[in-house]
Amino acid sequence: MRTETFETPGPIQLGVEIRSGSVFVTAAEVTQTTVEIEGKHADEVVVEQEEGAVWVETPKARGLGSDREWAIDLRISTPAHGDVTVQSGSAPVAVKGSVQTARVKTGSGDVQLDEVAAEALVDTGSGQIVVGRCAGDTRLRTGSGGVEAAGLRGEAMIATGSGHASVGELTGNLGYKAGSGHLRVGRMHGDLKARTGSGRLDIGRICGGEIDVRTGSGDVTVHVPLGTPVWTDIVSGRPVESSLPSAGEPAPGQDFVKLNARTGSGVVRLRADEMSRTEQIV
Template sequence: MPKFETPEPIMARIDAGAGAVRLTATDRSDTVVEVRPRDESCGSDVWAAEHTRVEFRDGKLVVSGAKRGLPRFRGGAIDLEIALPSRSRVYASLASADMRADGEFADFRFGSGSGTVHVGSVAGKIKGASASGSFSVNTVEGYASLATASGAVSVGNLDGELRFKAASGSLNVATLRGGVKSRTASGSVTVSAAVRGAVSAHTGSGDVAVGIPEGTAARLDVSTGSGVVTNQLQPSEGPELGDQTLVLQVRSGSGDVNIHRAPAHETVGG
């Protein structure tokens, strides 16, 4: 079990094929890496764990799984656990491995084939792309750029800017205090509580649903070709004193658009 003294946040670069990756970021002064075969009775899993490389130098941790091209490559799946300091930066390349990253990270970047990725909190930038795997993040306080072919993307609290691109993949944002720009072919876009900022959603056939809390005045620019637009907001002459403001633009070819008041319990924080 490699252990390194890391009194400051580090940069971690992870390359994993199959299996599971678990990151735990806490207030600590060291970094601990543990690599295990997913199934200790499986020869290929044991081989994969034995051929996983762990290196640390000048604040940079590199964990590289066994790759095709190695002599007697046998594939296999590993369980990788890393405990590291809070606000570290992570760069991860995943084939089919799942990843769970708990805690707060400064920056987080990942590429995933078919695995599931979950991240706790990102204070800076998060950038991710997946083919068919799903992705979720609890809190983003900076900038996010997320893309998927067919996976589902979920963001809890967004206090920043998000750019989202997808074919049939969907986007769900629980609480927005910032900006969302999304482009999808057939994927749906849902913002449960858009407190303030701007939402721009362009889709071919996907549905768009936006909840707007009481106390938020919205300017709407919405159109759809053959879909149905449902607007449950009452018209007003403009924002009242103390109101938050939201700009909503939706362009859809054949998808439905639903704009409604968000229930009070869906708005988190102030």
């Protein structure tokens, strides 16, 4: 194993470009950046430090052998709150700890991010995307893999070809596009615009905001706290199912929900969520 160490007392810009293998980055409270390299061509990997930056890349010249032959496993430790950029042909990528920005593009590898403060951009051809929390703008795209995010704020966009997506908590605005994937949001306060060919939409709880959904054949289920005013504009080939009592017009400053739904053969359901029932009892 080859090891390179650089003094980096503060957050840096870390750039990685490899053909295949794996990339594991740990962002922690350290004052050095350490790059550990394993693989047949570990000694030929270029590792350079510039002011405020560390770059790691494999040679780009043609005729250097197959991607498998050039598979490189990277383990990198770097100061927290920096910027991480990774580009790879097929490597899985994991970034542990807190970073300012994360930009990852890989042909077929899975991508995992822990905590991103400002911007997260992930593009993978067929890999799974797992994100902890992102407080800024988020763009997540995968061709056939799924997307899982614990918490999203700011402006977010999720796009999948056939994979499903789930968001634990949404505070902000989310755009969602999928060919046939389902979307599940546990709890949200913000706006959602969803477009899917045959996927379902399930909102565990919306406290306030607007949902605009179009689906060819998927069901739409939305849970709303009791007492929250709901305005609806729904077009469906089947009757709407609702267990919500009328809440009337919203009071000044009161949160309300607007649902604009279009589905060809799916069922639109409006439900009072269980948490709100418990709150009413208490």
